Amino acid sequence: MAEQAIDRSKMKVSDEVAIQISNMNKWYGQFHVLRDVNMTVHKGERIVICGPSGSGKSTLIRCINRLEEHQSGDIIVDGTELTNDLKNIDKVRSEVGMVFQHFNLFPHLTILENCTLAPIWVRKIPKREAEETAMHFLRKVKIPEQANKYPGQLSGGQQQRVAIARSLCMKPRIMLFDEPTSALDPEMIKEVLDTMIELAEEGMTMLCVTHEMGFAQAVANRVVFMDKGQIVEQNEPREFFNNPQSERTKAFLSQILGH
Amino acid sequence: MTSVIPFVRNEMLPEKEPPLRERGVVHWMRQNLFSGPLNTVLTLLGLAVLLWVASHVLPWLMHSVWNASSLTECRDIITQRFGEGATGACWAMVKERWHQYLYGFYPMDLYWRPNLAFVLMFVAIAPVLYTSLPRKMLWFTAIYPALTFWLLWGGSVWTPVVAMLGFVILALIFRALVGKLGVPVSAGIGVVVAALWWMFAQGPVSDALQAAIPLSITTVDSDQFGGFLLSIVIGVTAISASLPMGILLALGRKSDMLIVRTLSVGFIEFIRGVPLITLLFTASLLLQYFLPPGSNFDIILRVIILVTLFAAAYIAEVIRGGLAALPRGQYEAADALGLDYWQAQRLIIMPQALKISIPGIVSSFIGLFKDTTLVAFVGLQDPLKGITTIVRADINWKGIYWEPYIFAGAIFFIICFGMSRYSMWLERKLKTDHR
Numbered sequence: 001m002a003e004q005a006i007d008r009s010k011m012k013v014s015d016e017v018a019i020q021i022s023n024m025n026k027w028y029g030q031f032h033v034l035r036d037v038n039m040t041v042h043k044g045e046r047i048v049i050c051g052p053s054g055s056g057k058s059t060l061i062r063c064i065n066r067l068e069e070h071q072s073g074d075i076i077v078d079g080t081e082l083t084n085d086l087k088n089i090d091k092v093r094s095e096v097g098m099v100f101q102h103f104n105l106f107p108h109l110t111i112l113e114n115c116t117l118a119p120i121w122v123r124k125i126p127k128r129e130a131e132e133t134a135m136h137f138l139r140k141v142k143i144p145e146q147a148n149k150y151p152g153q154l155s156g157g158q159q160q161r162v163a164i165a166r167s168l169c170m171k172p173r174i175m176l177f178d179e180p181t182s183a184l185d186p187e188m189i190k191e192v193l194d195t196m197i198e199l200a201e202e203g204m205t206m207l208c209v210t211h212e213m214g215f216a217q218a219v220a221n222r223v224v225f226m227d228k229g230q231i232v233e234q235n236e237p238r239e240f241f242n243n244p245q246s247e248r249t250k251a252f253l254s255q256i257l258g259h
Numbered sequence: 260m261t262s263v264i265p266f267v268r269n270e271m272l273p274e275k276e277p278p279l280r281e282r283g284v285v286h287w288m289r290q291n292l293f294s295g296p297l298n299t300v301l302t303l304l305g306l307a308v309l310l311w312v313a314s315h316v317l318p319w320l321m322h323s324v325w326n327a328s329s330l331t332e333c334r335d336i337i338t339q340r341f342g343e344g345a346t347g348a349c350w351a352m353v354k355e356r357w358h359q360y361l362y363g364f365y366p367m368d369l370y371w372r373p374n375l376a377f378v379l380m381f382v383a384i385a386p387v388l389y390t391s392l393p394r395k396m397l398w399f400t401a402i403y404p405a406l407t408f409w410l411l412w413g414g415s416v417w418t419p420v421v422a423m424l425g426f427v428i429l430a431l432i433f434r435a436l437v438g439k440l441g442v443p444v445s446a447g448i449g450v451v452v453a454a455l456w457w458m459f460a461q462g463p464v465s466d467a468l469q470a471a472i473p474l475s476i477t478t479v480d481s482d483q484f485g486g487f488l489l490s491i492v493i494g495v496t497a498i499s500a501s502l503p504m505g506i507l508l509a510l511g512r513k514s515d516m517l518i519v520r521t522l523s524v525g526f527i528e529f530i531r532g533v534p535l536i537t538l539l540f541t542a543s544l545l546l547q548y549f550l551p552p553g554s555n556f557d558i559i560l561r562v563i564i565l566v567t568l569f570a571a572a573y574i575a576e577v578i579r580g581g582l583a584a585l586p587r588g589q590y591e592a593a594d595a596l597g598l599d600y601w602q603a604q605r606l607i608i609m610p611q612a613l614k615i616s617i618p619g620i621v622s623s624f625i626g627l628f629k630d631t632t633l634v635a636f637v638g639l640q641d642p643l644k645g646i647t648t649i650v651r652a653d654i655n656w657k658g659i660y661w662e663p664y665i666f667a668g669a670i671f672f673i674i675c676f677g678m679s680r681y682s683m684w685l686e687r688k689l690k691t692d693h694r
Contacts, residue, residue, distance in 0.1 A: 067591050086599075096596030104592035107611050108691055117606060118596035150691040170596065 006218055010203040016043040017076075019064060020172055021209050024073030026059060033059050034070070037230045043173075044175050046206045048216040051137050051226035052252060056208045058127060060226070062174045064207070065096045067202045068078050070252045078173055097167030101179040103159045106150035111162050112139065112147040125172065130148075130169070137165040157188030168199075175199065176206040211256060217241060263419075322347025325354060329563065329655035352656050353666045355617065360667060363640045369477060371411075373488050376407045381519015404496075405638070411492065415475040417468040420463055429453040441603045481559045485640030487670060492559065494628040497566040501627070504567065505574030506613075510604060512579060530572035536636050538565040543637035562634055570627045574620055581604065581616035582608065614689045621682035625675045639686070642667045 019041040026034040033056045041047060049057045062068040062076060065090050066082050074083045077092045094238075106114050119125045125133070138144045141161035143154075151159055160180055165248035167175060172192040177196065193215050200206060200219045205239075210216070216223050216237055223240040225233045227241045233240070244250045261383060303623040322341050327333040333349035341347065352587040353360075362370060383403035384441065388398035404421035436445035469475065511523030530538075542561040569686045585608060593603035613620070645665040650656050 005677050020673075065595055067594060090599060093595060096595075098592075098595040100588060100592065100595075102586075102588050104586075104588035106589065106592070106607055108614065108689070118598060121602050121606065122597040152691065166596070 007201045010201060011046070011221070012044050012203060014043045015022050017041070018043045018078060019046070019207075020074070020076040021064075022074050024063065024075060025068050026056075026063065026068065033229050034063070037073070037229075037231060039224070041174075041205065041207065041232065044203050045222060046204075046220050047208065047222045047224060048220040049209045049224045049226060050206065050211060050213075050216070050252075051232075055226040056229040057226045058178050060099050061098075061178060061207050061209055064246075065093050065098055065172075067161060084154045090122075094118075094170055095172055095174035096174045096176060097170060097182045098176045099160070099163050099178065101182050102165045103151070103156075104185075105159055105163055105166070107151050110148050110150055111143070111154070114151065114162060115166045118166070119169050121213055134165070135230060137168045138162070138199070142169070143193075148250075154236045155188060156184045157191045159231055160192045164192075164195055164199070166183065172209070174205045177206065177210065177213075179209050181210065181212060213241070213257060225252065227252070273362075274397055279527045305456055308471045320349055321345050323350050323537050324348070325350050327566075328355070330657065330659050331655075349659060352650065352659055352662055356646075356650050356656075357666075360486045360646050360663075360670075362488050362641050362648065364483045365479060365485070365488060366477075366483065369479060372410045372413070372479075374477075377491070379403060379406065388685075411479065411488075412481075413478040414691045415465060415469040417465040417472075417474070418461075421465040421468070423462070424464075425453040425456045428456055448537035481557050484559060489559070489634070489639060490628070490631040490642055493563050493631045493634065495565050497570055497627055497631075498624050500563075500567045501574055502621075504571035505578055505620075508571055508575035509578035509582060509612075513582060518556065519638055527575050529573045531576070535569050535630055535633055536567055537564070539633060539637050541565065550684075553688065553693065558637070561641065562637065566627065566631065569630075570623060573623045573626075577616045577619035577623055578612055578621065581612035581614075584615050585611055614686075617682050617686050617689075621678055625678055628675060628678075629671060630670065642670070670691035 005162055017040055021037055021039040024034060037060060049060065051057050061069055063070045063176060064077060071139055080088050080092050082088060082092060109117065112131060112134055116127065119130040119133060129218040135144055135147065138147055141164055143158055143161055144153060145162065146158060151162065154162065176253045179194070181192050184192060196215070198218055220237050222234055223237050225230055227248050233244065233246050239252065244253055276282065278625045293299045301377065322337050322345055324333045324336050324347055325347065327336060330349055333351055337345050362373060365373060383400040386400055388396065402423065402454045405423045408420045429452070432449040432452055433445050436448060479609055508523050508527060515519045539562060542565040543558060546561050561595055589607055589611065590603065593607040598606065603623045630639040632643040637667040640646055642651065643664065651659060663665065
């Protein structure tokens with residue numbers, strides 16, 4: 001990955017705040033999953049969140065579009081505070097795209113219908129226009145020829161690229177990736193990562209939970225390491241990988257980079 | 260040390276037929292009928308049972324009599340033709356009474372009305388069953404219930420028109436409010452206003468319209484309905500009303516709102532815990548007590564309502580199974596895209612859950628259709644018991660036993676088999692997951 005030429009001209013972090021998380025806590029029953037999380041994401045940032053399983057990293061990004069509810073603290077996304085108000089939640093969700101580990105495409109709809117559904121029903125865009133947008137993004141993820149197939153007919157990598165295109169069709173300001181390559185065969189990981197790199201090159205604000213350290217080194221401007229529901233360490237990638245400060249981070253890095 | 264012997268094939272071998280024991284009838288029989296000792300014994304046993312049944316039924320069918328005016332005459336003809344002690348089927352009864360099996364006591368000169376309604380039913384159902392047909396046909400489907408009500412029961416044309424206006428009012432109120440108040444509240448207000456319309460405005464408005472523009476056909480009372488006309492009226496109405504109700508109940512049962520969930524669970528468990536016959540007795544007796552005195556609530560309508568409620572509870576459980584089979588990721592993806600609850604249900608969740616539940620839903624429908632014969636217990640003339648009792652009460656056909664049941668059973672079979680075939684076609688058509 002590192003040898004790949006990456007165009008950094010548009011990867012600019014602005015002063016504008018995209019996501020503000022302050023003193024956020026979450027419990028599953030008695031279990032304290034997220035403990036006092038504070039995080040500010042600026043527009044144009046590409047953040048990779050890593051950590052051992054069960055460290056709360058997926059839960060953290062799922063709180064940002066309220067697939068999970070937090071119990072205390074504040075989350076402000078693009079100026080809208082996430083509370084129980086359904087209007088706010090729907091507003092945030094239509095501004096924040098999400099890509100899942102298991103793609104979660106709608107198996108009863110074609111690829112094109114998967115991509116046009118939300119623009120038509122949520123954004124109220126005319127069908128023809130939505131289809132044009134969808135084809136644009138399907139070309140971008142390099143599978144326009146699959147538009148009329150069903151998800152079940154595509155490979156895992158193709159499905160994940162469709163899932164990315166489906167999110168992009170909503171023209172989101174922020175993209176969340178929840179282990180987007182963990183369910184893929186090794187040779188398909190690259191095609192998905194390439195798509196994500198392309199997205200980063202265009203200046204998209206991205207939060208990505210992943211174990212692809214190559215991607216982190218190449219694209220991220222910040223790596224966040226989580227353990228036991230808290231942010232243990234964060235730094236820019238070069239420092240994070242070459243000079244980790246906490247013992248926990250060192251142990252984790254030696255585990256995953258050890259061989 | 261071994262040496263390699265070089266080999267080159269110059270001529271490709273032609274394809275040959277497999278040996279005789281690996282193809283044709285012999286192979287098939289060895290595979291399917293005589294593959295082992297147990298299989299051989301079972302095959303022979305099965306053949307013996309078939310032979311035994313055929314030897315008893317075939318003579319009876321071969322000795323069928325089609326033209327006679329009474330059972331005694333039938334028997335005389337059979338004795339004459341096939342000798343003393345011979346038995347035979349007396350289809351002459353069916354030939355004479357088939358119209359009662361189909362229409363009950365519906366006036367003969369008005370048979371065109373149920374016939375027309377029956378034919379139009381296919382026009383109305385077609386766009387629902389086959390999505391490739393033009394969507395505009397659904398408008399006919401929407402007015403079909405009112406049209407059929409008018410055709411079957413007759414009377415003033417304004418009664419069904421004013422009743423349909425209630426639905427129009429419901430739709431208008433829903434449309435006007437849904438943006439501000441959300442789906443459940445605006446639907447609730449719409450239903451309440453429509454119910455008020457039906458309770459208080461229905462009578463006076465339709466009377467006034469009838470007085471202004473008289474338009475009516477001969478009235479036929481509910482007690483003249485019978486046979487398959489009755490079964491199909493109850494069955495089709497209950498089937499089409501119970502599916503949406505079942506969907507709502509299934510969603511209610513999974514709802515986060517405590518009251519909605521408790522009511523749904525309570526309703527489903529109550530209905531499933533009570534036999535249908537109990538509900539039918541409730542329909543015929545108890546409902547009368549709850550309604551204001553003097554109100555004449557049609558018995559067929561009462562039965563339809565309770566059969567619908569009964570079927571809806573079962574269908575809700577079938578659909579709940581379908582909902583449970585959907586991965587959580589589908590809900591999350593719909594949420595993450597910003598679809599609201601009702602959009603997600605309608606566009607993502609229900610199409611998939613219903614597809615999974617097709618076999619169960621159709622089984623419920625088939626069961627419901629056959630259960631319509633239970634209305635015999637509240638004095639309606641169902642095709643199985645009601646009409647047969649009437650036929651047997653005729654001195655000419657007293658003692659006839661198998662023929663009426665076989666006739667009614669055959670018609671039930673054709674209808675139910677048709678439903679089952681349709682559901683299999685639908686399952687194949689909707690199969691897009693390519694597993």
